[in-house]
Amino acid sequence: xxLFSLGFASLTMASIxxxxxxxxxxxxxxxxxxxGALSAISLLxxxxxxxxxxxxxxFLSGIYYGAEYGGSTASIMLNLPGTSSNAITCLDGYPMAQxxxxxxxxxxxxxxxxxxxxxxxxxxxFLSPVISxxxxxxxxxxxxxxxxxxxxxxxxxxxxxxxxxxAMVVFGALLGTIGIDVNSGAYRFTFGEPELFDxxxxxxxxxxxxxxxxxxxxxxxxxxxxxxxKVTWRxxxxxxxxxLKTILPMSRGTAVxxxxxxxxxxxxxxxxxxxxxxxxxxxxxxxxxxxxxIEGISSPxxxxxAAVQTAFIPTLSLGIPGSPTMAIMLxxxxxxxxxxxxxxxxxxxxxxxxxxASFWLGNVILxxxxxxxxxxxxxxLRIPYSMMYPVIIALICAGVYTxxxxxxxxxxxxxxxxxxxxxxxxxxxxxxxxxxxxxxPMLEENLRRALLIQRGDYIEMLSRPATAxxxxxxxxxxxxxLLKRSPPVPSGGAAQSGxxx
Numbered sequence: 185x186x187l188f189s190l191g192f193a194s195l196t197m198a199s200i201x202x203x204x205x206x207x208x209x210x211x212x213x214x215x216x217x218x219x220g221a222l223s224a225i226s227l228l229x230x231x232x233x234x235x236x237x238x239x240x241x242x243f244l245s246g247i248y249y250g251a252e253y254g255g256s257t258a259s260i261m262l263n264l265p266g267t268s269s270n271a272i273t274c275l276d277g278y279p280m281a282q283x284x285x286x287x288x289x290x291x292x293x294x295x296x297x298x299x300x301x302x303x304x305x306x307x308x309x310f311l312s313p314v315i316s317x318x319x320x321x322x323x324x325x326x327x328x329x330x331x332x333x334x335x336x337x338x339x340x341x342x343x344x345x346x347x348x349x350x351a352m353v354v355f356g357a358l359l360g361t362i363g364i365d366v367n368s369g370a371y372r373f374t375f376g377e378p379e380l381f382d383x384x385x386x387x388x389x390x391x392x393x394x395x396x397x398x399x400x401x402x403x404x405x406x407x408x409x410x411x412x413x414k415v416t417w418r419x420x421x422x423x424x425x426x427x428l429k430t431i432l433p434m435s436r437g438t439a440v441x442x443x444x445x446x447x448x449x450x451x452x453x454x455x456x457x458x459x460x461x462x463x464x465x466x467x468x469x470x471x472x473x474x475x476x477x478i479e480g481i482s483s484p485x486x487x488x489x490a491a492v493q494t495a496f497i498p499t500l501s502l503g504i505p506g507s508p509t510m511a512i513m514l515x516x517x518x519x520x521x522x523x524x525x526x527x528x529x530x531x532x533x534x535x536x537x538x539x540x541a542s543f544w545l546g547n548v549i550l551x552x553x554x555x556x557x558x559x560x561x562x563x564x565l566r567i568p569y570s571m572m573y574p575v576i577i578a579l580i581c582a583g584v585y586t587x588x589x590x591x592x593x594x595x596x597x598x599x600x601x602x603x604x605x606x607x608x609x610x611x612x613x614x615x616x617x618x619x620x621x622x623x624x625p626m627l628e629e630n631l632r633r634a635l636l637i638q639r640g641d642y643i644e645m646l647s648r649p650a651t652a653x654x655x656x657x658x659x660x661x662x663x664x665x666l667l668k669r670s671p672p673v674p675s676g677g678a679a680q681s682g683x684x685x
Contacts, residue, residue, distance in 0.1 A: 191537030194238065199542065202235065202243040207546045210250020211553065215258055216572065221251035222509050222615075223398050226390040227580055229516055237520040238535045242542040244516055248509055249301060249492045249543075252452060253550045256293040256485055257558075260286060269452035269488040272460045276473060276480030283476050287420035292478060293485045294554045296434045298547060300486035303438045304445065304493025305543045308500075312536070315501040316529045325634035325645045329654035331627040334504045336658050337447060339616045340665030347666075349616045352607070356620025357627070359384050367632055379592045386515040387584060388596040389621060393614040394508075395580045396597060397604020399573045404605075420555065430482040433463050437483035441490030446497045452488035459487035493543065500524050500536060504623070508615040511622040 195203075213224040225247050232240035255270035260277035273293070280289040335357075339349035362373045363383025374380040422430075437459040444455040463483040464473045473480050496513075498504045503525030505511040517524055522532065529536045584593050607614050638644040646652050 191534075191539075191541035194534040194538035195242075195541055195545075196239070198235075199239045199242050199538065200545065202239050203246050203542045203546050204549055206243040206246020207250035207253075207549050208553065210247035210252075211254035211550065211557075213247070214251030214254030216567075221248050221255075222390075222394045222512065224251050225509060225512050226387075226394045227576065229387060229390070229512065230584065232516055233519060237517065237522055238538050240516060240520060241513065241535070241539055242546075244513055245496075245539065245542065246546050248513075249489065249546065250550060252489055252492050253294070253297050253554060256297075256481070257290065260289045260293070260481075269456045269484075269491075271453075272456045272484045273481050275460070276475070276477045279474070279476035280478070280481070285476065287418075288422045288426060288478070289481055290558060291420045291422055291555065292426070292430055293481055294551065296430060296437070296482045296486040297489040298551045299434055300438045300441055300489035301493055301543075301547045301550075303442055304490040305540065305547065307442055307494050308496050308543070309540055312497050312501040313529055315497065316526050323634070323648075324630045324637065325648055325651045326654065328627055328630040328634055329651045329658070330502065330504065331623050331630060333654055333658045333661070334498075335620060335623050335627065336662050336665075339620075340661060346662075348612050352612055352614065352616035353620035353624075356617035356622075357624025359389070359617075360621045360624040361628070367629075379590065384621075385593060385596065386512075386519070386621070388593050389600055390512055390515075390618065391580050391584055392597040392600020393604030393607070393617065396577055396601025397608065397614065399576055400601060400605040401608040403573055404609075420558075426478055429478050433479040433483040434486045436462060436466070437486035438490045440483075441487035442494050444487070445491030445494030452491040452495070455491035456484035456488040459483040496539075500528055500539075502526065503528070503626070505619060508618045511618050514622055 209228065210221065210224060213227075214221065225244055228247060229244065232243055235243065252269060256273050256277065259270045259273040260281050262278075277289050277293070280286065335353050336350075339353040340346040360383070362380055364370070364381060365372055371381060437456075440459040440462060441452070441455040444458060445452065447454075460473075460480060460483060463479050464470050467473065467477075467479065495505075495510050499510040499514055503514065503523065505514050514524060522528075522535070580597060581594050584597050585591070604614050607617070634645050635642070646655065
């Protein structure tokens, strides 16, 4: 209780206001099809640079879980997911709306999201300090092995062929080598351009690939909108039978999201897919799924919100992002001069427990906001895409110029936007690229530090039991990913979101 009190005491009025602003903006952007949490954070991250580190992290985190709350609205009403983790909700959410149950579906996704998020916060609260204390004893060779395992998992666990994920991770790691070598001070791959001496900007990379690139892809692939189902306050109240049907699926989905969320590269998208598959497997009437089964929205929505919160566990306790969005969070903290890792909780207790307190506060705010403001969210869904997307690109360019005061950064954003669009066009997910860009330099730094300690002897480094065990696990994960067959994608007409969570 003393630590919880420390967390709430460390929240200033500015932090609370930015928590509210983050969850509100996250929900608002999550409602818009094809934008998603990662694009939203990339777009609004420049705002956080003018805030103190705790308030900045509270603001960005609120955008993240707010977008997951709001992403289900477009899935249910238009069969167009707001984020990739809400794509599976289209399978039963949209048929429910077509059957006159749109209000019930919106209510159910709101309260199961609250329960899933609450369970995730509890795990984050109690597991992160334990993992952090254990990780303090980890040396550079073990940490390098953990980073390599995380990179391989990020490349191979996500959807799509593993070789494509590995290629993206390697590409991101190569981009991370541009700039000044931290060991020798030499310039690497700068081609004599002064703008590249400090390396490629994380903001430019994120805004380009996940902002401009995803907007271009959404414009090129956007479906025509269907008719908007009518929602009344009376229609939003589920019956007793409908409520009871959600309890067990919600519990199973929460459990799945809590386990999958901390895995590097998995995140809420994989959690929601697994939760839906599990629910369909245990159901006595699997034929109802895809036709408006309330269980088909309860389980994946609880899973993705639990996974959003538990993805913070490896990020804050080990300094290893559990998802691409967590990689953005990690980069934002580094820009503020803070390095998440084993010593983060011990060195920054006010920030860590303040963040935990903001999660509790934000979760309650979202529960209070979502249903009363459903009319605003439905109005947003009627905005023409021809008006929405140009505004987003203009805001991206204005944001990066305000941050850097450099036209070179704008051209870099537009260039990465074209790269991001081409990657999506040829079915290469840009999400592993971002993880490779963040973790690649960290892996290089720890590997070189370990080799300096071992006088360049790789065998001596691998003779450490923990390092050897982690390397064997990494090889096993890589072989399993290369040999396994890709699972079939569920059918149901859900449009794929451009966002990777």
